[in-house]
Amino acid sequence: MDRKKFYITTPIYYPSGNWHIGHCYTTVICDALARFHKMLGEEVFFLTGTDEHGQKIEKEAQKRGVTPMQFIDPLVSELKDMWRLLNISYDRFIRTTDEQHVRSVQKIYQKLYESGDIYKAEYSGYYCTPCESMWTEAQLVGGKCPDCGREVTLQKEESYFFRLSKYAPRILKLYEDEPEFLQPKSRINEMVNNFLKPGLQDLCVSRTTVKWGVPLPFDPNHYAYVWIDALSNYITALGYMSGDDSLYRKFWPADLHMVGKEIVRFHAIIWPAILMALGEPLPKRVYGHGWLLIGGDKLSKSKQEQARGQLTDPYELVKRYGTDAVRYFLLREIPFGSDGDYTGEKLLNRINADLANDLGNLVSRTTAMICQYYGGNLPPRGKTEGVDGELIALAEGAFKKVKRAMDGLNAPDALAEIFNVVSRANKYIDETTPWLLAKDESKQARLGAVLYNLAETVRICAVLLKPFLTESPKRILESLGCDAEAGFDTLTFGGLKEGVPIEKLPPVFPRIDVKKELDEVDRIVKSKKKTTEQKKQKAEEVQVSEITIDDFAKVQLKVGEVVACERVENSDKLLHETVKIGEEVRSIVSGIAKYYTPEEMVGKRVVVVTNLKPVKLRGVLSEGMILCAEDKDGNLALVSPEKEMQSGGSVR
Numbered sequence: 012m013d014r015k016k017f018y019i020t021t022p023i024y025y026p027s028g029n030w031h032i033g034h035c036y037t038t039v040i041c042d043a044l045a046r047f048h049k050m051l052g053e054e055v056f057f058l059t060g061t062d063e064h065g066q067k068i069e070k071e072a073q074k075r076g077v078t079p080m081q082f083i084d085p086l087v088s089e090l091k092d093m094w095r096l097l098n099i100s101y102d103r104f105i106r107t108t109d110e111q112h113v114r115s116v117q118k119i120y121q122k123l124y125e126s127g128d129i130y131k132a133e134y135s136g137y138y139c140t141p142c143e144s145m146w147t148e149a150q151l152v153g154g155k156c157p158d159c160g161r162e163v164t165l166q167k168e169e170s171y172f173f174r175l176s177k178y179a180p181r182i183l184k185l186y187e188d189e190p191e192f193l194q195p196k197s198r199i200n201e202m203v204n205n206f207l208k209p210g211l212q213d214l215c216v217s218r219t220t221v222k223w224g225v226p227l228p229f230d231p232n233h234y235a236y237v238w239i240d241a242l243s244n245y246i247t248a249l250g251y252m253s254g255d256d257s258l259y260r261k262f263w264p265a266d267l268h269m270v271g272k273e274i275v276r277f278h279a280i281i282w283p284a285i286l287m288a289l290g291e292p293l294p295k296r297v298y299g300h301g302w303l304l305i306g307g308d309k310l311s312k313s314k315q316e317q318a319r320g321q322l323t324d325p326y327e328l329v330k331r332y333g334t335d336a337v338r339y340f341l342l343r344e345i346p347f348g349s350d351g352d353y354t355g356e357k358l359l360n361r362i363n364a365d366l367a368n369d370l371g372n373l374v375s376r377t378t379a380m381i382c383q384y385y386g387g388n389l390p391p392r393g394k395t396e397g398v399d400g401e402l403i404a405l406a407e408g409a410f411k412k413v414k415r416a417m418d419g420l421n422a423p424d425a426l427a428e429i430f431n432v433v434s435r436a437n438k439y440i441d442e443t444t445p446w447l448l449a450k451d452e453s454k455q456a457r458l459g460a461v462l463y464n465l466a467e468t469v470r471i472c473a474v475l476l477k478p479f480l481t482e483s484p485k486r487i488l489e490s491l492g493c494d495a496e497a498g499f500d501t502l503t504f505g506g507l508k509e510g511v512p513i514e515k516l517p518p519v520f521p522r523i524d525v526k527k528e529l530d531e532v533d534r535i536v537k538s539k540k541k542t543t544e545q546k547k548q549k550a551e552e553v554q555v556s557e558i559t560i561d562d563f564a565k566v567q568l569k570v571g572e573v574v575a576c577e578r579v580e581n582s583d584k585l586l587h588e589t590v591k592i593g594e595e596v597r598s599i600v601s602g603i604a605k606y607y608t609p610e611e612m613v614g615k616r617v618v619v620v621t622n623l624k625p626v627k628l629r630g631v632l633s634e635g636m637i638l639c640a641e642d643k644d645g646n647l648a649l650v651s652p653e654k655e656m657q658s659g660g661s662v663r
């Protein structure tokens with residue numbers, strides 16, 4: 012029989028750096044859902060990735076004097092490191108600069124153009140660069156972006172438009188016919204009242220001023236609007252419109268697009284309209300989750316959070332408290348669908364109350380008592396009596412409740428069900444007082460039964476916790492002599508065999524001294540803030556300061572001749588040149604593939620920075636930099652000696 016499929020996606024992240032714990036929220040939730048469905052035996056495809064085109068990236072790279080790819084690559088690596096740190100089990104990491112994605116986006120545009128859903132007209136509107144969003148004058152709030160409140164710029168250009176307005180009635184009908192499509196329910200009202208009722212306008216889907224993007228196949232002076240490029244990832248990642256679309260046929264439509272509430276309108280209006288125009292099925296569900304707030308505002312990339320004395324850096328948090336603790340906080344603390352405050356104190360209190368006290372104590376008390384009274388071998392199950400029935404029923408019934416909560420995507424409720432069993436088991440210890448039973452010869456059978464019931468409850472809780480916490484449940488299962496890979500098919504009470512060796516576990520989550528830890532965090536945050544300010548100041552000084560002739564002399568510039576040139580594999584931006592500089596031959600990678608073909612490059616005299624530290628770009632060694640001039644639109648032209656000049660000559 013065919014296994015049930017489950018296709019789940021996170022949004023693709025802007026590679027902006029300054030990653031904070033708010034960024035981790037969407038992806039940790041998706042990871043718990045993906046793991047849960049895998050444990051249900053379903054065939055899961057979990058997609059995440061990066062959204063790499065657009066004006067924001069183009070500008071940031073320009074500011075730093077590097078190519079967009081040089082700017083993005085390290086940030087993408089950082090993001091992948093962060094997902095590794097949090098044990099995110101994605102099946103594919105898509106980058107919108109992947110060649111296959113770019114080609115499929117071009118085919119999507121071509122199809123929409125041919126069907127008449129994309130047409131050319133004059134665009135005039137307000138653009139918010141940080142949000143990559145376009146607004147009409149009427150939509151602005153106090154002349155600023157209605158989403159983020161920042162400055163917008165008036166832009167006028169000839170553009171291509173998507174007939175979004177045509178799809179408004181079908182989208183309204185979608186919300187009526189399939190209320191499950193967009194959740195929580197309140198988001199439907201937001202979409203209807205804020206966007207659909209006032210009337211949808213056609214959407215401008217091309218730019219000529221932003222060149223860091225996907226060129227349109229029918230008019231290469233125009234580049235795809237980043238949101239169309241980005242949303243398409245959900246299908247291009249499955250090979251849509253590529254040579255191999257088997258994954259698309261297998262997994263589309265998506266079971267769930269999990270997104271933050273600020274990007275619901277892209278996913279619940281624009282995305283279904285594009286899919287309708289393409290004649291493709293719609294995703295089954297879009298969920299717009301709430302935000303992690305700090306001091307009442309959305310936790311964001313700006314340095315604000317550090318000013319507020321909170322540690323928000325996921326690397327630092329995982330280093331201090333561990334992956335499971337950070338995952339647990341994110342999954343448990345914020346009522347699902349709503350916003351929730353983040354403070355270090357809340358995080359520490361959660362760790363102490365639930366993980367160190369409730370779960371940690373239960374595990375260490377249970378394993379310690381089995382070691383102390385039974386030499387580390389599990390006693391037989393024995394007779395069920397007194398309060399046993401209640402504990403067993405709760406442990407056995409937990410899966411059903413957890414599943415119900417997870418069907419509603421509600422990880423906080425699912426965890427609450429599991430911790431309900433944990434608390435009940437702790438209470439059971441107090442009720443049955445095993446230490447008193449141990450003192451009474453005639454109560455040995457009862458002591459064995461009590462400890463068995465406890466060990467079995469711990470085992471069931473550990474299996475149930477596996478989608479949420481990725482390290483401690485495995486350690487707990489191993490200490491009970493169980494397979495760490497145990498799945499939901501092992502949840503019947505009584506699975507543990509008499510006599511299995513039980514290992515005494517040290518506290519799985521050590522208790523943290525909140526006051527001491529908060530003082531330490533305060534110190535770290537202050538010193539980070541100082542370092543950031545110093546760095547910023549230094550960068551500003553470097554930008555404005557004059558340099559002496561000696562400074563300039565440190566840069567060695569020479570005339571070179573390009574003797575061979577080819578494209579860098581899997582990149583449509585990079586060329587790999589072989590450059591002769593006097594007697595020496597160097598390998599150099601430059602981001603100029605959009606402006607020169609390899610054939611045009613061969614024979615060119617260029618100016619090369621020859622004393623740059625060599626680096627590898629896309630695996631190719633680059634031993635220098637070819638100088639280019641750049642205009643305000645980001646167009647590049649090679650800098651060459653104006654008269655015939657031998658290679659190896661110096662430039663001064």
Ligand code: ME8
Nearest residue numbers: 022023024025033036037062241242271302303310
């Ligand atoms: O929006 N609390 O990317 P992104 C909760 N590239 N979630 C938060 C958060 C917070 N304080 N801050 C960020 C984009 N997020 C687009 C998506 S999809 C086709 C293109 C979440 O890097 C945010 O809500 O700005 C989103 O789900 C994710 O981080 C990535 O945001």
